[in-house]
Amino acid sequence: MNSEFSMVEERLGDVVRILQITDFHIRSQPDETLLGVNTKQSFEATLAAALAEATEPDLALLTGDLAQDASASTYERLREGLASLPCSGYCLPGNHDDPSLMASVLARPPIHYQSHILLKGWQIICLDSTIRHSPYGKLADDQLALLEQYLLEYPDHFALVALHHHPVASGSAWMDTMQLENADAFFDLLDRHSQARGVVFGHIHQTLESEYRGLRILGTPSTCFQFKPGQAQFALDVLPPGYRWIELHPDGHITTQVKRLNTIPSGLDVESGGY
Numbered sequence: 001m002n003s004e005f006s007m008v009e010e011r012l013g014d015v016v017r018i019l020q021i022t023d024f025h026i027r028s029q030p031d032e033t034l035l036g037v038n039t040k041q042s043f044e045a046t047l048a049a050a051l052a053e054a055t056e057p058d059l060a061l062l063t064g065d066l067a068q069d070a071s072a073s074t075y076e077r078l079r080e081g082l083a084s085l086p087c088s089g090y091c092l093p094g095n096h097d098d099p100s101l102m103a104s105v106l107a108r109p110p111i112h113y114q115s116h117i118l119l120k121g122w123q124i125i126c127l128d129s130t131i132r133h134s135p136y137g138k139l140a141d142d143q144l145a146l147l148e149q150y151l152l153e154y155p156d157h158f159a160l161v162a163l164h165h166h167p168v169a170s171g172s173a174w175m176d177t178m179q180l181e182n183a184d185a186f187f188d189l190l191d192r193h194s195q196a197r198g199v200v201f202g203h204i205h206q207t208l209e210s211e212y213r214g215l216r217i218l219g220t221p222s223t224c225f226q227f228k229p230g231q232a233q234f235a236l237d238v239l240p241p242g243y244r245w246i247e248l249h250p251d252g253h254i255t256t257q258v259k260r261l262n263t264i265p266s267g268l269d270v271e272s273g274g275y
């Protein structure tokens, strides 16, 4: 066998290793806290733990609520905090973010604000599910059209879709008033494209792993405070910050694992009733 060809085959056969980090909720001032947590420090500790692991990511997905106070200075401080990233990071907005500031201030290499990534037989499609000044989400017609366009254009690439809002119920009534409003339209579209394999999101500040309509459904802990599962009303969990590894395999299957720090952030106001 021609050795050059075999090297290309080997590269194409590689697994895509993704680091998902989400919901940093960075404040505009360095010493400001949220629910007692210095969210910038908590974000930095979580990122450092992920990057200390033996294998480096091929790319990072930053799935929204990167800022709590969406200002240019917040995104500048966040960009400094992401300087240690050894790979490209792809950001998308959450309900606390300002998409245009995110695109203009945060998105400088290695951080990118872009909706389509092609890598090793896979495509990762990043969508904006935010509605200005609203905690719940919806995929606007242009976002659904973009999703369909990529799936039609690259039928031979398996697809992982990333967005901020959860498209399936989390099981917490208060949180599920803030899920993706037009999830049926989203899943109906994905149904028409058999290469779609998974959906990954932030927003719920807890681990969610399920399968729905043939897709892997992956929700991920925040880098700051965690929401307690199965609650009627807002309640914090006593769990450390976390992040998720996602491995996209050449045959279209996905393996994944959530990792957490060893301790909860200092100062966490566990009894808080909301923010």
Ligand SMILES: [Fe+2]
Binding pocket: 023, 025, 065, 094, 203, 204, 205, 222
């Ligand atoms: Fe959040």
